[in-house]
Every structure is written in structure tokens, then in C-alpha cells.
Amino acid sequence: MSAPSTEFLYLSQEDVVAAGGTDMAAMIEVMARAFAVKAAGQVFMPPKVMITWSDGPGTEERDGRIMAMPAYVGGEFDVAGLKWIPSVPDNPERHGLPRANALVLLSDRETGLPLAIMDGTVVSAMRTGAVTGLAVRHLAVPGARSACLLGAGVLAHTQLEALRIAMPELAEVRVYDPRAGRCAAFCEQRSAATGLGVRPAATAAEAVRGAEVVVPAxxxxxxxxxxxxxAEGATVVLVSSLDGPVELHAVTDLLVVDDWTHESTHEGRYAQRLVDAGVLAAAGPGVAELCDVVTGRHPGRASASDLVVVSPVGLALDDVTAAKHVLDRAREANLGTTLRLRSGPPVWE
Ligand SMILES: NC(=O)c1ccc[n+]([C@@H]2O[C@H](COP(=O)([O-])OP(=O)(O)OC[C@H]3O[C@@H](n4cnc5c(N)ncnc54)[C@H](O)[C@@H]3O)[C@@H](O)[C@H]2O)c1
Incomplete structure (x- = not known):
């Protein structure tokens, strides 16, 4: 019996883009399929493992961290993977680098051999936008025309792209970031590229008031x-969790999380802060998981005046399925560099 090939594919950031990694419409469909597999109970996803440099609330945002996020995703995906994602908050200002620089490793479930290693920065930013797009498509008031972004960093790009697809009538976007220069550049570039009215706001209040969809990142x-x-009927997607004040829950009609266990065990995330503050008991009435909304097991928004809050803590499910999608497209297009785990027979077998 000949041993299976030990070759795997390395995909640079350019390869990921060439393989359609920045195609947001396709990525939203991948996330819809991923959450359907989750709803079918075919995802094994242990808690994230995190290296932090200090303790206490806000350490991730203040001091940075490195996170390891593994998952096995069954169903049509049938693949295991891991995202390794360091976050260095002052990277943009000090080094002109993205805050987060990630790698994704995919492994074959049957043999355990590596299938691919790829840039995870694009995959991670894209899947985060796509999850917002999926949530907004299911939960925002139909025909919504206005949105607000808080933060004009890397994530703002993929959030806006996802909103454009999930909100076909989107016309007006207001953006607030205390780094006014970064905010102005983002608005100018995105207005020119999309034809939407993307405008900087002088304050967060100015950006948020009247917006039908609000996305802090x-x-x-x-x-x-x-x-x-x-605004009445607003949908808020807490891409960055600390933005959400605990008082928000008192006026929330529906809270949707991507995964209750991950949301409530990740230090400082929105639902965990609600539980710590004693305003939320556990996953009960008024809290839904996104996979149930996507598959119709939960009806979602009950009325056009409801305030819906979505808290996607971000899951390895998202990364592994997005990366598998990129790998499939890369294979079809013959992209990437083939690497070998070993060239000869195994050392001991
Ligand atoms: N939920 C998820 O799945 C997920 C995935 C990836 C990233 N994130 C989160 O998204 C956030 C943004 O990531 P990024 O890569 O765009 O970071 P980034 O550093 O590129 O940009 C963040 C921006 O936020 C701005 N900001 C800081 N304080 C602000 C305030 N009070 N109001 C408005 N803007 C403010 C900064 O000036 C900066 O421009 C991070 O908190 C990150 O952890 C969440």
C-alpha cells in the first residue's frame, strides 16, 4: 500500500485574493452554509486558547493577544483547521501593519495530514464581514437604507462591503473614528469605490442617530x-464587544449570539458582561443563536420597531469554512505553492 501524499498547498495573501478570497457575496453564502452545518450539530469547536500580556478587562484591546482557534466542521465541509491570530493594537500606527496578522492551517480529517497553510488576515477579515452580512440579511428591517460604522480600521472595509450586499437599498453610511484622518481617508476611498454616500461624522452620536444598522468595529x-x-427598529452588530453598554440590554428585544458557549466564556465579551452584571441569566428567552435564525428554527425579529442586538464573538467555524472555500477555489485555479511535509518514507513506520 502506498502512503498518501504528504504535499500540501501554501497560499500567500495574493493567492487568497486571486482565489476569490475577497468576494464578499460568495463569502456570505459560505457562512450561510457553515451556520447550517452548525445548526445540524456537526461542528466540534473547543474554546479559544489565548495568550495575553496582562490581566483584567480590556487587555486584548489595550495590550494585544495571540489567539488559537481550532474547529472540526463536518457536513459538506468535512475538514479540521486552526486559526492562529496575533493582535497588536499599535501595529497600524507604529509599523504601518494591520492590527491582526493571521495564518490558517487546514488538515485532512481522515489522515490528519496538512491540506493547506494560508494567509489568514484576509480570511479572518472577510469572514467577519460575511457573518455581519448574514445576520443583517436575516435580522435588519427590510429595505433599510442607512448604516453607521464606528471605527475606520481594517474591519470597517469588510463590514461595509457586507452591508452593501445584505442591504440592497443602502444609500447612506456615516462613520466615526477618533483618528479623524483615517476616518476621512476611509470615507473618501469607499465613497469613490462604491458610489454610496460614505461620510465622516464629528461624533459617535452623530454617526449613530437615525442609522438603521449600527456596526461598531x-x-x-x-x-x-x-x-x-x-433609532427605533435598529439592528446593532457588536463586532467589537466592549462597545456595547450593559444598559443596552434593558431596551433590547432580541439578542442574537453566534455561539452561546463561546460568547459567554470569552472574557469581557458582551453576553458575559451581561451575565456578570446580573441582567442576563443564561441562554434563555430573548437570546437566540445565529444558526437557529439562519435555518428558520428561530423566527428572528418580531416587529419592525424591535431593537435587535447581534454579538458575534467570532468562531473558528467561520475561519475554517472560509479557508476551505478559498482552498477549493485555489485548487481549481491552480494557485499557490506546493510544499512537502517530507520527501521520503516516514522516519519510523
Ligand atoms: N467579532 C469578530 O469576529 C471579530 C473579528 C475580527 C476583529 N474583531 C474586532 O474588530 C475590531 C476592529 O478590528 P480592526 O482590525 O479593524 O482594528 P484596527 O486597529 O485596524 O481599527 C480599529 C479602529 O478603531 C478606532 N477606535 C478606537 N476607539 C474608538 C472609538 N471610541 N470610537 C470609534 N472608533 C474607535 C481606532 O482609531 C482604529 O482606527 C477589534 O476590536 C477586533 O478585535 C472582531
Missing amino acids: TMAVDPTFAPEWL
């Missing part, structure tokens, strides 16, 4: 908006 360690600024 900031590095803030304290809440960035007040519940009373939110």
Missing part, C-alpha cells in the same frame, strides 16, 4: 455609544 475599551441614540 473599534479597539475601544469602554462603550462607544448610548442606547438612547439608537
